[in-house]
Amino acid sequence: MAVGLVGTSVRRIEDHRLLTGKACYVADIVLPQMLHMAVVRSTRAHAEIVEIRVDKALAYPGVRLVLTGEDVRHLGPLPCIDLFPDSKPALHRVLALDKVRYVGEPIAVVIADDGYAVEDAAELVEVVYRDLPVVLDLGEAASEAPPALLYPEFDTNVANVCRQEVGDPDAAFTDAAHVFEETFRIHRYAAAPMETRGVVADPTGQGGRITLHTSTQFPHLVRAFLGGVLGIPESDIRVVAPDVGGGFGAKCEFYPEEVISVVAARRLGRPVRWIEGRQEHFVATTHAREQIHTMRAAVDADGIVTAVTLRSLTSNGAAMFTLATTPASISSAMLRGPYRIPNYRAESLSVLTNKTPLAVYRGAGHPQAVLCMELMMDRIARDLGIDRIDLRRRNMLTKGELPSDRGTAIVLAGKVVYDTGDYPGCLDQVLELAGWDDRLRRQAEARGEGRIVGLGVACFVEETAIGPYETGHVRVDGSGKVTVLTGASPHGQGTATAIAQLVAEELQIPIADVTVRHGDTDVVADGVGTFASRGGAIAGAAARLAAHKVREKAVLIASELLEAAAVDVAWVDGRAEIVGVPGRGVTLAEIARRATAWNSLPAGLSSFNLDEVAHHQVPGIAFANAAHVVEVEIDRDTGTVRVLDYAVVHDSGRIINPMIVEGQVHGGIAQGLGGLLMEEIAYDATGRPLVSGFQDYFLPTSAEMPDIRTGFMESPTPLNPYGMKGAGEGGTTGAVGAITGAIADALAPLGIRVAGDGPFTPPAVMALLRARGEGVGA
Known part of the structure; x- marks a missing residue:
């Protein structure tokens, strides 16, 4: 039935719902008594905050709450998970405190009864600035005497240095017949997904448990980050990534709005929603690409490149976001591409500038x-x-x-x-x-x-297909239908179809019998997320491994039902049959019904149900x-x-x-x-x-x-x-x-x-x- 399904161009099972308007994005979520949030953002690239006046905003009809950096001073900064041991932890605060470092940095939030009132009230928040020098040019920012230090406590704008060295580049350049040098400039741009970011924070769960609906690529990591910043157990947090209209890496970050919406919702006891505007997106969501590479190549008389050296600067913007050093690390580690080049040295600097923070974007x-x-x-x-x-x-x-x-x-x-x-x-x-x-x-x-x-x-x-792991959970109900729970959190890649193909082939059942669920930390207990081209290879492998465990368990149960030794039972077209006796067999549905706790535990098994979990841990890249x-x-x-x-x-x-x-x-x-x-x-x-x-x-x-x-x-x-x-x-x-x-x-x-x-x-x-x-x- 499904043998040979992998490797076949199957039409995507997700698309009918998406194309017929039946998708559910964050902006489609409407909860009882839901309030609306607007973010007051810096209009200065670099300035001290002298005063924030919120009285007019608080007096505006329908306004319930205004929060500034002073109100969340006790909260830790947002995490950066790829800092090196000697990195400068120039981390982003939930709301700006004392100074701002880029246009678009969140300074305050206003919570009101409706989306119109909240935008009007946000315009009434007055911020008094004392301007500071601005540093935008990468070379100037990385110099020993920059026009401005974004974090004076570090005495430098260089937040991280990634070094790579292979062989003996100096000797290769000494012996080279030809030496080439070039400086390459890569400009700054953005992911610009179809759906901007958005959150709905709901504090009305049993015992005050929080549910955060967010447009993200990694809901399980958001749960961990949110718990860490707020100092609450992960068990008190549920994160749901509904349909996500594109991410491309920009939603593979943890943002201040995901924290402050929860803070406001818990304080008010009502759900709070924030939907990013498109203009807001271009200053509030991470940017991408901007680098300068100074590259030298040593070449012998036959055109063989014997060595390359690289010094690169990455404009990380005003703070080190979740995956801040990854672009510099990857570009330095992978510069040589498919070419031998036996001698190599790279020094890649992640540099702070007065721009929106920069992080990963498709290709990273x-x-x-x-x-x-x-x-x-x-x-x-x-x-x-x-x-x-x-x-x-x-x-x-x-x-x-x-x-x-x-x-x-x-x-x-x-x-x-x-x-x-x-x-x-x-x-x-x-x-x-x-x-x-x-x-x-x-x-x-x-x-x-x-x-x-x-x-x-x-x-x-x-x-x-990077790790460290991914989770696959496959369960078969009494009708013989299969549900797959995956730690992947796709946003347009067709991951559900690919995973369904892998599971359907393993169990030899029609792909229509497989349902793939993802993006909810209460449904999928454990997972990593979707980034670095890992959905099919890592999440798909985990799901197929779980399906294989289900199949092995099904054969053992079928051997009891058929009164035959397990070695004499074969899996054929989604059912168990006795070898050499065509037609003598049991269906997947019959096996699933026998496996439930309504019956005694089948001999040789330690658990009920056709329900298995697998982790695919990755030994390398x-x-x-x-x-x-x-x-x-x-x-x-x-x-x-x-x-x-x-x-x-x-x-x-x-x-x-x-x-x-x-x-x-x-x-x-x-x-x-x-x-x-x-x-x-x-x-x-x-x-x-x-x-x-x-x-x-x-x-x-x-x-x-x-x-x-x-x-x-x-x-x-x-x-x-x-x-x-x-x-x-x-x-x-x-x-x-x-x-x-x-x-x-x-x-x-x-x-x-x-x-x-x-x-x-x-x-x-x-x-x-x-x-x-x-x-x-x-």
Whole structure:
């Protein structure tokens, strides 16, 4: 019935409910006597708080409560779980106390009877500031004499330093035939999910137990963090992540609104709701990407890269959020990608600036690493007159060299040891899929016609499926239907479908007989969450392991019902049958009914019911890989960059559902394209962000997306019992490097060097063209 279900493109079981308006997001939750919360945010990037006047707000009709930092002074700061032992704990408070450090920092909250009154009352809160110097530039912030110290007690704005070293880079540079140096700049942008953040805190549970509905990627961690900050037992907290309209890492953080809404709700004894506005989102939800990488490469006479050194700066904004050091750690650990490069040194600084805090976003450091490495490979090839594909092949690890200990490590994830893959094979396959030789010929013809056309290539290896563990709980009821409880908390990935496929195949039942539940800490007792492309590989593996335990238990119970030895009972099409006696068997439903406590405990078993839990603990990191090829054209008259064609080959180990993986890759490419060509959160000289909404923060639509041809490879990992790796972030990771490489290739014949990821908006590209005497108005 379900044999061979894994590896098949099954339509997603979640989508009918989502597409027909039957989803339940945080904003859909309405509780009796619910109050509304608005957040008063800083309008200054850096200032002392002289006074907060709340009298007018308290007097406004319908206002129930106003809280400031003084009211929650006793509460600890928000946790950062990836700090290094010598990190500077520049942690974010629930509400600002004494000073503010970025525009958008929460200063006070107002609670009122309805959403209109609360917004009006919040505008009546008056904050008196004494302005302080602002530091926005990364280089200035990291210097020994910065314009301002965000936390004077640390005497530096460098909050964390991540160091990696392999081999002897100094000797390699001494012996190098060629040395290349480049500084790459990666700009700041945001995840901008369809659903902004939101919370509903309900204190009306039995005994004052709190239920927090929140748009998050990790409800179990929110429960732990909330208990820690408030000093209450986790057993007094229930966290529910209902349907989540996109997260991409921005909801893989613990935010002050999740704490202060609970504080207000407990004080008032009534539910409190806060829904983030879109303008608010751009200053209150973590940003992403902004880094500067100064990179040197030592190359021998044959084009072999013998060493690389890196010094990078990451703009972490005004505080170290939940996963603050992860982007710097990943980009430094993974910079070398699929290339041997035996000698390596990296020093990556996480730097405090007067901007919204920065943290993880789809790829979480991988896109920056790929951008730098692939642009450097292109520069080496161009300057040495070596074909860029040939240069990559010369330096690329082969299948026979894996597994490969890279000598680096990723914070929270562990050592970087590439497990399986065929990197040259992946490159060869994407070149064939793209029709590389034909594209080179057509590019030459286009350039002969005066068109600005470029081709880009990006090859990378990516950390996926990290631990430490995930929980799967499978139970069968008396009807034979199966419920799976998973610690994963998906937000659009198709995880429920993938898990249902794995369980249905293990039990050999129709996928329609499997229901997957998640996102509620009272329903799923234990879990980690959804991030780092771990849903299918880690949560799916745990669920299938639990299903396997159910199947083994079912065979033992069936042997009693069939009066046969267990070794003579086989599992066939979702039922137990006596080997060699076709038709003599019992169904899953019959076995489940026998297993209940209404009957005596079946012989040889220690527990009732077809109900089993499994934990999949991860012994290491599973590394996916991919290769992208893209063609772009730049309009000489407008500066518009148009992506003409795209080909990608992705290897994520054993594939559960090819259609889901293809969708993940395509969606990732869209986010990479948008970040490169359109999206930017820029600041003025006073530290005010120049983005207020989608009217000035543009996202790609279907009109900007090219046709994408997708190929797959499968290199099963031994780190997972079913060979699965992750696939959720590779589209973005590869797109950033490939599209930037294509733009650089297009502009190189004009004498324009590209050493950053843009954004390549039409005005920015026109400025580049005019500076070289090209384009309209030059």
